Amino acid sequence: MNLFSQEKNHFKLPNAELIYVPNCFSKDDSDTYFKNLKLTTDWQHDDITIFGKTYKQPRLTALFGDSDKPYSYSNIEMLPKPLTSILKTIKQQTENITNHNFNTVLANYYRNGNDSNGWHADNEKELGINPIIASVSFGETRPFHFKHRHIKEQRYKLNLEHGSLLIMKGEMQHYWLHQIAKTKKSIGERINLTFRTIVSD
Secondary structure, three states, X not given: OOOEEOOOOEEXXXXXXXXXXXXXXXXXXXXXXXXXXXXXXXXXXXEEEXXXXXXXXXXXXXXXXXXXXXXXXXXXXXXXXXXXXXXXXXXXXXXXXXXXXXXXXXXXXXXXOOOOEEEEOOOOHHHOOOOOEEEXXXXXXXXXXXXXXXXXXXXEEEEEOOOXXXXXXXXXXXXXXXXXXXXOOXXXXXXXEEEEOOOOO
């Protein structure tokens, strides 16, 4: 099935809008951003509880925002740090392309193929109804898997490249799950910035 429209980089999916911009940031800028984010971010390694068992989360994270509003997922509550100048620059370019204002960014640092993010949806109540999520990737290309909750044949994979932007809109967080799966391949580091808007008090 040909999902992809080359003109608009727009996936034709039921109950969702998915737009991919492979070269949103230049290679030179992407290299600079990756190095800066890796070295200057105060990465945290939280515990996560799944089915009553507690593990270290299989990646490092950090939260930044324009306000002091916390963000919670998987029984983890994070308090945002102020946006850095580089994050503000990346955020501005992302907002120009998406035509949407974001006030929070969750950063994820995948150190190798063992780091991952399991099946989930960005449907926390703080994000409101039908949130727009803008996902920026720097570093190693990793496959982004996504599947419909109810239509079994609607299951796909998209490689998220260095300097790319993925935009999830519409009802996607209600009807679709997504993940970055583990791999046994020897691969390098990746940093992902997921820009979002926290709307609750």
